[in-house]
Amino acid sequence: GAVVSQHPSRVICKSGTSVKIECRSLDFQATTMFWYRQFPKQSLMLMATSNEGSKATYEQGVEKDKFLINHASLTLSTLTVTSAHPEDSSFYICSANHPSGTHNEQFFGPGTRLTVL
Amino acid sequence: GNSVTQMEGPVTLSEEAFLTINCTYTATGYPSLFWYVQYPGEGLQLLLKATKADDKGSNKGFEATYRKETTSFHLEKGSVQVSDSAVYFCALSALSSGYSTLTFGKGTMLLVSP
Numbered sequence: 711g712a713v714v715s716q717h718p719s720r721v722i723c724k725s726g727t728s729v730k731i732e733c734r735s736l737d738f739q740a741t742t743m744f745w746y747r748q749f750p751k752q753s754l755m756l757m758a759t760s761n762e763g764s765k766a767t768y769e770q771g772v773e774k775d776k777f778l779i780n781h782a783s784l785t786l787s788t789l790t791v792t793s794a795h796p797e798d799s800s801f802y803i804c805s806a807n808h809p810s811g812t813h814n815e816q817f818f819g820p821g822t823r824l825t826v827l
Numbered sequence: 828g829n830s831v832t833q834m835e836g837p838v839t840l841s842e843e844a845f846l847t848i849n850c851t852y853t854a855t856g857y858p859s860l861f862w863y864v865q866y867p868g869e870g871l872q873l874l875l876k877a878t879k880a881d882d883k884g885s886n887k888g889f890e891a892t893y894r895k896e897t898t899s900f901h902l903e904k905g906s907v908q909v910s911d912s913a914v915y916f917c918a919l920s921a922l923s924s925g926y927s928t929l930t931f932g933k934g935t936m937l938l939v940s941p
Contacts, residue, residue, distance in 0.1 A: 716870075744929075753916065753933040754871070803870050807927060816920075816929055818863075820870040 712738050712808045716819035723794055724827055731789045731822045733804030739784035740806035744816065745777070748801040760787045794826045829854045833917045833932035840907055840939050848902040848935045850891075850917035858919040860884075860893050860900040861929070865914045874902075874915070912939045 713736040723729050733743055741762045746754040758768045758779050766779035776798075778790040787806075791798050801823050805816040833850040840846060852860065859878045863871040875884030880895035889904045900917060917932040 751936075753931045756928070759928070805871075805929075815873070815876075816927060817873070818871040821868075823868075 712806070712815075712817040714804065714806045714817045714819040716804055716822050718822060719820060720823045720825075722825045722827065725795050726793055728790055728792045729794055729824060731791075731802055731804075731824075733787045733789070733806070733819050735785045735806040735808075735817075738806070738808055740787075740808065741784060742807040743781060743787040744805045744807070745779060745787070745789050746803045746805070748803060748821075754803060757789075791824065794824070796826045799824055799826045829858065829919055829921055829930045831917050831919055831930055831932035833915075833935050835933070836914075836936040838935060838937050840937070842909055842939055842941050843906045844939075846902070846904040846907045846911075846937065848915055848917075848937070850900045850902065850932060852898050852900065852917075852919050854898075854919055854921060854930075856921060858921050859927070860891070861918045861920065862889070862891055862900070862902050863916040863918060863931075865916065865934070867913070871916065907937070907939045909939045909941055912937055 715734045717732045743760040745757045748754050757772045758766045760766045760779045760781040762781045768774045781787040803821045805818045808815050830853045861876045862874040864874045875886040877884040877893035883892045891900050891902045914934045914936045916934045918929045920927040
């Protein structure tokens with residue numbers, strides 16, 4: 711099946727530092743990847759859609775200067791949380807669009823737990 | 828716009844009980860419907876899906892039928908296990924600009940006790 715990995719799985723950083731999270735599709739090429747944020751006991755909130763070779767499309771209310779997304783290859787997208795603050799602490803999940811059949815499916819990474827002190 | 832509504836949890840059951848988690852949706856066109864499961868501290872795993880009306884998705888004893896007339900996709904399992912304890916998300920997928928975007932319900936936590 712289609713496998714998506716994320717690295718790191720957990721990260722703890724000091725306030726004001728930047729953190730980069732990687733999302734990789736391991737056995738397929740994904741022209742489109744998605745970044746979600748999940749608050750405790752809540753659903754997934756789509757942050758942005760990442761397209762290979764072009765700028766990401768951000769959802770309303772998501773600061774693109776704070777959450778930098780780069781989709782440099784067909785198997786890698788990165789999310790950089792710049793100048794992180796405690797309120798950025800969350801569970802970040804990526805997914806990759808697998809072009810299977812007539813219905814593109816999304817396959818999810820295992821998530822990255824970010825804690826900002 | 829598209830939206831998914833699912834029953835609030837937690838749903839608490841004893842092992843071997845029957846499970847139903849309700850899910851209804853609002854969408855334009857003909858979306859695909861999904862159930863995802865999230866175990867504690869992990870990402871989402873696709874549990875089952877249905878791509879057109881009257882399709883039944885099934886996996887690991889779970890099943891759900893795409894009901895266009897009632898815009899529903901209720902999740903059922905005849906006999907739950909402790910290992911089924913997780914959060915279940917109903918979602919719909921709509922094609923937009925060549926890729927699918929997912930709209931999730933808020934999730935329903937299932938707790939199964941021995």
